[in-house]
Amino acid sequence: MIVIGELINTSREGLEEAVKNRDVEFIQDLAKKQEEAGADYIDVNCGTLIKEEVEAMEWLVNTVQEVVDVPLCIDSPNPKALEVGLEAHEGKALVNSITAEEERFAETLEILKEHDARVVALVMDDDGMPNGAEDRIRVGKKLIEDLMKAGIAEGDIFVDPIIQPIGTDQAVGEHILDAVEEITREYEEVHITCGLSNISHGLPQRQLLNRTFVTLAMSRGLDSAIIDPLDPKIMALVTAAETLLGNDQYCAGYIKAAKSGKLDV
Amino acid sequence: MSKMEKIVEGVIAGNIDRVAELTQELVDEGTKPSEIIKNGLVAGMDVVGGRFKKNEMFVPEVLIAAKAMHSGMDIVKPLLTEGESSSVGTVIMATVEGDLHDIGKNLVAMMLEGAGFEVVDLGVDIEADEFVEAVKEHQPDVVGLSALLTTTMPAMEETIKSLEEAGIRDQVKIMVGGAPVSEDFANEIGADGYAADGSTATDIAREFVS
Numbered sequence: 001m002i003v004i005g006e007l008i009n010t011s012r013e014g015l016e017e018a019v020k021n022r023d024v025e026f027i028q029d030l031a032k033k034q035e036e037a038g039a040d041y042i043d044v045n046c047g048t049l050i051k052e053e054v055e056a057m058e059w060l061v062n063t064v065q066e067v068v069d070v071p072l073c074i075d076s077p078n079p080k081a082l083e084v085g086l087e088a089h090e091g092k093a094l095v096n097s098i099t100a101e102e103e104r105f106a107e108t109l110e111i112l113k114e115h116d117a118r119v120v121a122l123v124m125d126d127d128g129m130p131n132g133a134e135d136r137i138r139v140g141k142k143l144i145e146d147l148m149k150a151g152i153a154e155g156d157i158f159v160d161p162i163i164q165p166i167g168t169d170q171a172v173g174e175h176i177l178d179a180v181e182e183i184t185r186e187y188e189e190v191h192i193t194c195g196l197s198n199i200s201h202g203l204p205q206r207q208l209l210n211r212t213f214v215t216l217a218m219s220r221g222l223d224s225a226i227i228d229p230l231d232p233k234i235m236a237l238v239t240a241a242e243t244l245l246g247n248d249q250y251c252a253g254y255i256k257a258a259k260s261g262k263l264d265v
Numbered sequence: 266m267s268k269m270e271k272i273v274e275g276v277i278a279g280n281i282d283r284v285a286e287l288t289q290e291l292v293d294e295g296t297k298p299s300e301i302i303k304n305g306l307v308a309g310m311d312v313v314g315g316r317f318k319k320n321e322m323f324v325p326e327v328l329i330a331a332k333a334m335h336s337g338m339d340i341v342k343p344l345l346t347e348g349e350s351s352s353v354g355t356v357i358m359a360t361v362e363g364d365l366h367d368i369g370k371n372l373v374a375m376m377l378e379g380a381g382f383e384v385v386d387l388g389v390d391i392e393a394d395e396f397v398e399a400v401k402e403h404q405p406d407v408v409g410l411s412a413l414l415t416t417t418m419p420a421m422e423e424t425i426k427s428l429e430e431a432g433i434r435d436q437v438k439i440m441v442g443g444a445p446v447s448e449d450f451a452n453e454i455g456a457d458g459y460a461a462d463g464s465t466a467t468d469i470a471r472e473f474v475s
Binding site for chain 2: 047048076077078124164167
């Protein structure tokens with residue numbers, strides 16, 4: 001499971017202020033904690049700063065990379081911010097995200113080609129958000145094919161099936177799971193990731209739905225998620241699910257996690 | 266419990282058939298349609314809105330309550346005499362140019378309808394000029410602009426500017442919302458209000474029309 005730590009995002013409380021004030025200690029501490037908890041990528045998103053986003057992104061990438069060894073996930077819908085983030089980044093970053101919207105696809109692809117990076121592909125196009133499993137599969141395949149044609153390696157593509165609230169459409173969970181399975185079946189090396197928490201929007205006890213959904217999706221092929229790695233319960237659940245799905249030889253990961261107390265949740 | 270109170274309860278409980286039944290009974294007994302709307306259907310949704318805000322009710326419950334309200338509305342609306350309105354006010358809603366993310370906008374539209382507003386949902390990726398045309402056509406009280414992407418937030422400002430240039434800015438109140446949008450941003454671009462969620466949007470829209 002490729003865990004993308006989501007905590008450095010200026011839409012979270014207190015973060016915008018920390019980034020605006022260039023609070024090095026606060027940001028570095030949050031980055032280190034996520035790495036220690038098992039994050040494979042540290043997401044950096046400062047989109048709420050709008051006009052100052054580009055400079056803030058450069059600062060974030062430099063500040064975080066000073067203290068962690070894992071690569072970053074450069075997170076912005078703004079190609080300029082992605083470009084500056086990638087310039088500053090050392091090693092192979094993950095870009096979040098590209099979509100099949102014509103203009104955004106072209107602009108983001110240019111930047112991807114210039115820098116050797118992996119990319120999250122959101123299954124939406126100029127017709128909007130996906131509706132049902134078919135839409136997700138169709139746009140997902142188009143993105144994979146177009147990216148591969150442009151020279152992006154299959155294993156560098158992370159498809160995000162776009163999670164919508166189960167509270168407004170009770171079929172959406174099944175649609176997402178079916179899409180995850182179909183895309184995984186056809187493209188073995190492509191990764192599937194998602195921002196989980198949308199699934200539980202508008203419902204009580206959201207964490208329970210988020211955690212349950214991640215295990216259901218893992219059983220269908222999800223192998224990455226944008227989550228809070230400091231939530232020990234979701235991390236323990238992911239560890240256990242990996243073992244049960246046969247992705248943990250000799251159950252070594254599970255046993256190691258248990259011995260270090262990570263499963264005492 | 267009076268039939269009117271039962272309608273309120275029925276809306277809150279999301280009892281679609283029961284609300285329709287009771288509404289029909291009241292109509293047959295000669296109760297004024299506008300009274301059924303105000304003291305029954307909309308009154309029920311007001312309770313729902315309040316509970317939603319306090320986390321005592323949740324999105325699917327609000328959806329089913331709105332359906333129950335509409336089951337009654339469908340019966341009384343055709344009976345309204347000219348000049349009588351079933352709506353508290355009219356709101357135009359859309360995501361701005363370049364933005365296709367409509368989950369939030371749809372939730373807000375649903376909450377507004379539940380509160381008795383007439384909602385004209387223009388859809389997604391709506392250019393400033395289209396907003397201008399829609400305001401001229403529908404004469405709304407409120408315009409709601411939604412953006413999820415930081416890259417499309419400037420289109421909110423452009424929309425407001427276009428309404429100004431068309432000389433119709435002051436005919437409407439403008440509220441904005443979406444994950445990256447903030448109170449500060451709303452003030453900066455000259456919007457009249459910022460709503461963090463559907464129930465806040467409803468409160469603000471009510472203030473605007475009162």
